[in-house]
Amino acid sequence: MRMYDIIHKKRQGGELTHEEIAWLVKSVTGGSVPDYQVSALLMAIFFRGMTPEETVDLTWEMARSGDMADLSPIPGVKVDKHSTGGVGDKTSLIVGPIAAACGVKIAKMSGRGLGHTGGTVDKLESIPGLHMDVPRERFYEIVNKTGIALVGQSGSLCPADKKLYALRDVTNTVDSLPLIAASIMSKKLAAGADAILLDVKLGSGAFMKTLPEAVELAELMVDTGNRAGRRTAAMITDMDMPLGRCIGNALEVREAVEILRGDGDSRLTELSLELAAGMITLAGLAPDNSSALAKARETVASGSAFKTLCDMVSAQGGDASCLEDTSKLPLSPWELTVSAPESGYITALDAETCGLAAMELGAGRESKDDEIDYGAGIALLANKGAAVESGQPIAKLYAQSEAQCAQAKERFLCAITIEKERPDVQPLIIKRIGI
Numbered sequence: 001m002r003m004y005d006i007i008h009k010k011r012q013g014g015e016l017t018h019e020e021i022a023w024l025v026k027s028v029t030g031g032s033v034p035d036y037q038v039s040a041l042l043m044a045i046f047f048r049g050m051t052p053e054e055t056v057d058l059t060w061e062m063a064r065s066g067d068m069a070d071l072s073p074i075p076g077v078k079v080d081k082h083s084t085g086g087v088g089d090k091t092s093l094i095v096g097p098i099a100a101a102c103g104v105k106i107a108k109m110s111g112r113g114l115g116h117t118g119g120t121v122d123k124l125e126s127i128p129g130l131h132m133d134v135p136r137e138r139f140y141e142i143v144n145k146t147g148i149a150l151v152g153q154s155g156s157l158c159p160a161d162k163k164l165y166a167l168r169d170v171t172n173t174v175d176s177l178p179l180i181a182a183s184i185m186s187k188k189l190a191a192g193a194d195a196i197l198l199d200v201k202l203g204s205g206a207f208m209k210t211l212p213e214a215v216e217l218a219e220l221m222v223d224t225g226n227r228a229g230r231r232t233a234a235m236i237t238d239m240d241m242p243l244g245r246c247i248g249n250a251l252e253v254r255e256a257v258e259i260l261r262g263d264g265d266s267r268l269t270e271l272s273l274e275l276a277a278g279m280i281t282l283a284g285l286a287p288d289n290s291s292a293l294a295k296a297r298e299t300v301a302s303g304s305a306f307k308t309l310c311d312m313v314s315a316q317g318g319d320a321s322c323l324e325d326t327s328k329l330p331l332s333p334w335e336l337t338v339s340a341p342e343s344g345y346i347t348a349l350d351a352e353t354c355g356l357a358a359m360e361l362g363a364g365r366e367s368k369d370d371e372i373d374y375g376a377g378i379a380l381l382a383n384k385g386a387a388v389e390s391g392q393p394i395a396k397l398y399a400q401s402e403a404q405c406a407q408a409k410e411r412f413l414c415a416i417t418i419e420k421e422r423p424d425v426q427p428l429i430i431k432r433i434g435i
Contacts, residue, residue: 006023007044013048021054021057021058028164029065038164049176059189063186066157066190068189069157076283077104077284079193082184086201087242087351087358089243091275094268100147101305104279104285107193109152109157123256126374129317142315148308180207184198189228195282197235202239203241204240204352205351214236222234234432241350241383242380247377249374249376249377261306262301277292280295334402339392340390340393341390345419346394348384348417349415350415357409363377373400379395
């Protein structure tokens with residue numbers, strides 16, 4: 001085969017065969033085709049798209065380009081949850097323990113944060129002593145003992161995706177829906193779960209800015225997962241404002257603990273319970289969503305979900321006493337209170353801008369090699385829809401220096417719109433697909 005012919009075929013709107021896609025992924029992984037030709041093909045796909053069959057073939061070949069996790073030593077149905085990224089999204093820390101306490105097996109590989117969205121690995125590493133790099137046999141043991149393990153993603157998982165994504169990033173072809181779907185779903189297939197629940201974010205703090213785009217992506221990923229033999233479902237959820245009250249690694253761990261103890265932000269609680277119910281349903285442990293939701297609520301009320309998180313943290317070498325007493329978690333030394341500049345209702349709290357402000361405080365990274373400050377971030381005292389008075393505290397910023405706080409404060413204030421009329425706040429769960 002020749003890369004020239006594959007580029008020409010796709011440029012003309014043709015459908016690539018399984019053999020052509022398999023050759024392509026093998027060649028990209030092995031480095032036998034030059035980047036300029038791969039970039040040309042990515043641009044052709046961007047404009048011409050891919051059929052569902054092509055997308056599934058690309059997803060499977062990317063998944064097989066590296067290690068494929070074997071979760072057979074873990075009995076029961078293994079369910080994975082993936083979020084397309086948001087600001088203040090700590091749901092994996094909440095949803096996983098709830099679902100695991102209901103009998104779902106959670107053997108999840110997560111990533112670090114990059115840009116304005118945080119990563120589950122970074123949040124968990126703010127817990128002293130916790131190891132995200134866990135040997136395979138120990139990984140199985142932890143899941144079989146506690147029901148859940150959240151570990152860092154293997155460097156040998158989906159190498160084809162890493163190479164393709166790097167080229168998509170520099171050729172402005174990131175927002176091709178088939179390529180997004182293949183990128184996400186290939187990692188999910190390689191991670192070995194039997195079922196997958198997708199949380200597709202929509203709004204200012206999400207990659208998908210419009211509902212039609214979010215629905216198209218969610219339906220494509222669900223179809224891809226189901227065609228690949230994994231029971232897959234999706235929820236499209238609101239990310240037009242930060243999720244919960246905290247943005248930043250240790251701050252978000254604190255908030256996750258609050259939710260698991262039956263306290264905390266009502267919208268974050270609602271979403272976490274709904275996602276957990278979706279995982280319980282996909283695992284076949286409840287006949288319908290309402291029954292699954294009741295099971296999820298009971299694990300929080302009884303304390304079993306919080307105990308599951310503590311057990312997992314201890315099993316991965318972390319200091320679980322930091323969950324019993326969250327004041328032991330890191331908190332950056334410099335604190336700055338932000339006050340409302342005028343009276344009225346918060347009609348907008350732009351999630352992406354809030355995430356960028358948290359980055360300036362030290363809670364995020366611009367490149368993968370940047371160090372982060374686990375104790376930095378933003379604690380929101382008011383969110384979209386809240387009535388505020390001029391001079392009322394609306395947020396606290398935490399960083400290592402006064403200068404960082406002052407700079408982040410200016411950006412944070414740009415995220416806020418205050419008007420006289422109470423705004424409409426859209427539902428948290430906008431659409432369900434396959435569940």
